[in-house]
Amino acid sequence: xxxxxxxxxxxxxxxxxxxxxxxxxxxxxxxxxxxxxxxxxxxxxxxxxxxxxxxxxxxxxxxxxxxxxxxxxxxxxxxxxxxxxxxxxxxxxxxxxxxxxxxxxxxxxxxxxxxxxxxxxxxxxxxxxxxxxxxxxxxxxxxxxxxxxxxxxxxxxxxxxxxxxxxxxxxx
Amino acid sequence: xxxxxxxxxxxxxxxxxxxxxxxxxxxxxxxxxxxxxxxxxxxxxxxxxxxxxxxxxxxxxxxxxxxxxxxxxxxxxxxxxxxxxxxxxxxxxxxxxxxxxxxxxxxxxxxxxxxxxxxxxxxxxxxxxxxxxxxxxxxxxxxxxxxxxxxxxxxxxxxxxxxxxxxxxxxxxxxxxxxxxxxxxxxxxxxxxxxxxxxxxxxxxxxxxxxxxxxxxxxxxxxxxxxxxxxxxxxxxxxxxxxxxxxxxxxxxxxxxxxxxxxxxxxxxxxxxxxx
Numbered sequence: 001x002x003x004x005x006x007x008x009x010x011x012x013x014x015x016x017x018x019x020x021x022x023x024x025x026x027x028x029x030x031x032x033x034x035x036x037x038x039x040x041x042x043x044x045x046x047x048x049x050x051x052x053x054x055x056x057x058x059x060x061x062x063x064x065x066x067x068x069x070x071x072x073x074x075x076x077x078x079x080x081x082x083x084x085x086x087x088x089x090x091x092x093x094x095x096x097x098x099x100x101x102x103x104x105x106x107x108x109x110x111x112x113x114x115x116x117x118x119x120x121x122x123x124x125x126x127x128x129x130x131x132x133x134x135x136x137x138x139x140x141x142x143x144x145x146x147x148x149x150x151x152x153x154x155x156x157x158x159x160x161x162x163x164x165x166x167x168x169x170x171x172x
Numbered sequence: 173x174x175x176x177x178x179x180x181x182x183x184x185x186x187x188x189x190x191x192x193x194x195x196x197x198x199x200x201x202x203x204x205x206x207x208x209x210x211x212x213x214x215x216x217x218x219x220x221x222x223x224x225x226x227x228x229x230x231x232x233x234x235x236x237x238x239x240x241x242x243x244x245x246x247x248x249x250x251x252x253x254x255x256x257x258x259x260x261x262x263x264x265x266x267x268x269x270x271x272x273x274x275x276x277x278x279x280x281x282x283x284x285x286x287x288x289x290x291x292x293x294x295x296x297x298x299x300x301x302x303x304x305x306x307x308x309x310x311x312x313x314x315x316x317x318x319x320x321x322x323x324x325x326x327x328x329x330x331x332x333x334x335x336x337x338x339x340x341x342x343x344x345x346x347x348x349x350x351x352x353x354x355x356x357x358x359x360x361x362x363x364x365x366x367x368x369x370x371x372x373x374x375x376x377x378x379x380x381x382x383x384x385x386x387x388x389x390x391x392x393x394x395x396x397x398x399x400x401x402x403x404x405x406x407x408x409x410x411x412x413x414x415x416x417x418x419x420x421x422x423x424x425x426x427x428x429x430x431x432x433x434x435x436x437x438x439x440x441x442x443x444x445x446x447x448x
Binding site for chain 2 (some may be wrong): 106109113121125128133134137140144148150158159166
């Protein structure tokens with residue numbers, strides 16, 4: 001993708017990231033450095049910056065474009081003066097989550113955890129929380145993909161301990 | 173345990189896909205805590221019937237959010253819902269969770285929204301339970317074992333009818349390492365005027381940020397602001413979100429800015445309803 005033009009001083013340095021399935025992503029250095037995991041890869045090893053491919057073995061290439069998009073936009077929001085209106089950030093965040101399935105959301109949480117970026121992890125975990133807020137136990141199980149390993153008696157007993165907590169929930 | 177990416181220089185593969193049945197088993201505990209930290213403790217307790225693994229999730233939660241409003245809405249479908257029964261159930265619930273909390277848990281957030289009616293001293297009792305637990309822990313357990321209030325960095329408090337500012341100060345004294353304090357004021361009338369004497373000791377040695385929500389500028393609220401500005405030796409930020417319908421904001425701001433401060437404090441004032 002990069003043209004073979006002479007590297008002018010204004011050109012942003014790129015870092016190549018390799019997703020779990022081997023796909024390469026060229027990322028501007030400041031964006032890549034949003035990820036602590038990538039950053040720590042280079043600490044004390046600045047020479048490695050050149051022509052180095054950083055393997056991100058826990059992140060599938062399916063989620064890389066969205067994750068990079070989040071970093072790019074949010075680092076831009078942070079730098080902008082005056083700060084962007086809350087509605088603009090909200091609109092971006094909502095659009096970001098819109099077509100993501102529960103499973104994709106969980107995978108991205110794992111990726112954010114692996115990449116060690118607080119902002120993205122906070123954002124995604126809050127989104128997950130919103131999806132299970134005031135939902136039934138069955139719904140929460142399905143959301144996390146957990147098997148019910150209680151016997152019916154056990155489950156009934158546990159529910160009886162906090163009976164009231166199961167009233168007045170939202171529809172699944 | 174899954175491989176933790178923290179401090180690992182070279183990313184490694186974790187064998188997440190060994191069994192694809194339970195997506196959660198691949199989620200580290202701190203992530204589950206993180207997700208549930210945004211929810212009410214009621215949601216955490218309800219999740220104890222999800223699976224064996226989650227049976228005692230609430231026992232190890234480092235974030236506690238007790239909100240009586242949640243109770244009020246949960247009890248909506250029950251026939252004899254009254255303020256009294258709601259308060260009673262809420263008390264039983266908070267008692268149950270606090271007493272069953274694992275003492276070695278490093279509590280990071282403690283949020284309590286409680287309606288205090290008459291001379292109900294429950295709130296002090298809860299504080300004492302936690303304080304006593306810390307004390308026991310410090311006295312009995314290994315010295316490096318951390319006690320909950322000592323680790324409390326962020327506290328949100330809803331202040332409703334209360335006869336003195338003492339409870340807030342008492343809470344601050346139990347949380348010597350607190351950095352962020354948020355107080356939400358209830359718009360009910362204040363029964364008595366507070367006067368917080370400057371000699372009162374108050375540990376605010378780490379308090380960096382104070383947020384006051386639904387601030388109406390009443391004498392008691394201003395007295396608390398005055399006190400916190402005087403005692404907050406490392407206070408950096410004071411942000412105030414106005415309650416709706418406060419007319420004399422300018423005068424109140426002027427008055428607040430006249431209070432002596434012990435550090436360089438940045439003041440911000442927000443329109444009613446803004447949360448940040």
